[in-house]
Amino acid sequence: MLIVLLGPPGAGKGTQGERLAERCKIPKIATGDVFRAALKDGTPLGLQAKQYMERGELVPDALILSIMREALTSAEASRGAILDGVVRTVPQAEGFSAMVAELGRKIDAVLLFEASEDELVRRLSARTTCEVCQTPYMGHEPGTPCPKNDNGTLVRRKDDEPEAIRTRLKVYREQTEPVISWYEQHQMPIHRVDAIGPLDEVTQRAVKALDGAC
Ligand code: ADP
Ligand code: AMP
16 A cells, blocks of 8 residues: 655644554655665765755655655565655656556555645744654654654754745745646545644544545
């Protein structure tokens, strides 16, 4: 089962993706997490992505497609995956769909998490993230230990600073929003999920949108 999560930065894709992964018993794969881990380990991939990420810009499509292939063919994703932020441009949507077909798999659902821009800015400005497991938190101070006790410390992401937030929202509107119509034109219905409200309620809406798929 492959479930694609779309939505602007701060909509809750990471938060809800983790919950859906647990429920569906498949891994959550987030390209942002892959890049941050690579950056932390100082790998060539991380170094290539660094400048784009810190400015809030998108990493070039060519880099994404190779990560997608690795993710889709990994043993852990053999039963499926929740794909968080993996598709962010029309060329990526085209490339990903072609790859999925070539591997004899299919996208089961596309969920679009929606929230107002004011709410997105409020959330991103207050977010802390575990540098080890990448879980995003709200209401936890930077420098405190990750509640998951994985020896990680909560940090503020460089791209959660005001200028990078503005860039990411603009990039979303200009480059990622067109992906929504691309999927609709290619007979892949988009399930819109109201992402405002308590976490459990948003999860329930997402599960309902999946219509028993898991
Ligand atoms: P995305 O992965 O879409 O960028 P995140 O899952 O990291 O979004 O969520 C952004 C921030 O908003 C995080 O700090 C998270 O804890 C918080 N958050 C997520 N969902 C909600 C919600 N329904 N209400 C309030 N805060 C939320
Ligand atoms: P995220 O953790 O989803 O907020 O992603 C953090 C950053 O990683 C983004 O702002 C981009 O710089 C980069 N990134 C993650 N996924 C993609 C993607 N599919 N295409 C291009 N850049 C990406």
